[in-house]
Amino acid sequence: MNPFPLEPDRTAMSDMGDLVLRRVIDRTERLPSRPATNPLSAEETADLTASLLAPPPAKGGDLETLLARLDEAADCALESAGPGHLAYIPGSGMFTAALAEFYNRAVNRYGGQSAVAPGFAALEESVIRWIAREVCGLPDGSGGLLTSGGSLAAFSATVAARHDRLGEDLATGTVYTTALTHHSVAKAARLAGIRGAHIRLVPHTRELRMDHDAAAAMIRADRAAGLRPFLLVGSAGTTDTGTIDPLPHLADLARRADLWLHLDAAYGGFFRLTARGRERLAGLEQADSITLDPHKGLFMPFGTGALVVRDPATLRAAHDGTGAYLQDVGPTGSIPDSGQLGAELTHEIRGVRAWLPLHLHGVDAFRDALDEKLDLARHVHAVLSRIPELEVPHRPDLTTVVFRVRPSDGSRAAAERADEASRRLMDRINAHRRIALSSTVIDGRYTLRVCIVSHRTHLDRITEALDIISAETTGVTSDAGGD
Ligand SMILES: *Cc1c(COP(=O)(O)O)cnc(C)c1O
Secondary structure: OOOOOOOOOOOHEEEEEEEEEEEHHHHHHHHHHHHOOOOOOHHHHHHHHHOOOOOOOOOOOHHHHHHHHHHHHHHHOOOOOOOOOOOOOOOOOOOOHHHHHHHHHHOOOOOHHHHOOOOHHHHHHHHHHHHHHHOOOOOOOEEEEOOOOOHHHHHHHHHHHHHHHHHHHHHHOOEEEEOOOHHHHHHHHOOOOOOOOOHHEEOOOOOOOOOOHHHHHHHHHHHHOOOEEEEEEEEEEOOOOOOOOOOOHHHHHHHOOOEEEEEEEEOHHHHHHHHHHHOOOHHHHHOOOOEOOOOHOOOOOOOOEEEEEOOOOHHHEEEEOOHHHHHOOOOOOOOOOOHOOOOOOOOOOOOHHHHHHHHHHHHHHHHHHHHHHHHHHHHHHHHHHHHOEEEEEOOOOOOEEEEEOOOOOOOOOHHHHHHHHHHHHHHHHHHOOOOEEEEEEEEEEEEEEEOOOOOOOOOHHHHHHHHHHHHHOOOOOOOOOOO
């Protein structure tokens, strides 16, 4: 018997590692045949989650039994890692990133101060500089930090903008964005101490892009009324439709009106790796700060976000802080302390899980995968547009295609009947469990989304998805009653 069970010996580590690895490989191999939505009923889900709430025992158990339990828990879920996941943006999670993460967690290097683990800090910094300079086109000297996701990136960007432009007097600080921007932007502003009434929603055009002339007029009026406009937030790919705001116009406006420009590229940012994405996202490089989510466009595991900024000194000025207990671990040359650029101190070195796959597969592999998603979305748009019962109101800038049942006429009542029919249509599509779609509200109408971001989604699954959607749509009219 090992007297120190928390420190397994070599044989035990190897046996346990084999068990885990085999299960993960089995699960990964099974992904194409796994149900795309939670296969358990609401009652079964409630029973399972209730049993999983049990506290840990005093005496330890058996790994195989516990792994079986983990599998049961993992199966009770939307299969966000599988090829049929077309519902929400994030989530495929690459195997090689998981391997990197296992290594990372096992060596457990400290991520708050670069002098504690300069090697891993440099690996992380290489990923950040690549994102800032190669992907986003920010100049030399740009940098940033990896965060848990887009929400915390937006938070730190807002705090940096606020500190840079308002100092300590927040009362009249005013932010400009649209109703189509991700809700994390307004949340970040509120968390950063901006009054709710000073988070202005700029109107958008019929193509769902920010009306930059309206933004300019609002900024002028607010300034004349004694407010202090300081931050303009645009979307480089909205969550609902992947629509890109007119970035060069926003950059121009921010420069003329002297506002900080933050661009939310949590979804769209990595499409800059492709030729089409680079063209559609022109202007991104003019931002002061940019959110990206490697756990979306780089297929990383959840918990991998990024904030890149033109001038890292602005981040440091807003987040700086230290204690006497850290006096032995000052900064390492040109590699910044992430603990002084963001809200967190102790955290894992997130860059490792991106560094290994980027170097192992090469950037072209990611570029090709994203190009494939753009092709698939174009194909989905073309096929759905030919189905007479459907309305496909927006051509995709990125990889989200939205559609809904076409109303029988232009009346409000017909629109409501069509919304009901769209709702039933989504239930019937998802009931096949081969794909998972989600819905949203666009132009006041219930609208379904096909969102293609997983590295595991290829033409075969998209063809199947289109067959299912076509079959379930045939004969649907918004005037039909229930099923
Ligand atoms: C996902 C998303 C966010 C939020 O990012 P999290 O990583 O979920 O915190 C912000 N903006 C856009 C456009 C997104 O798609």
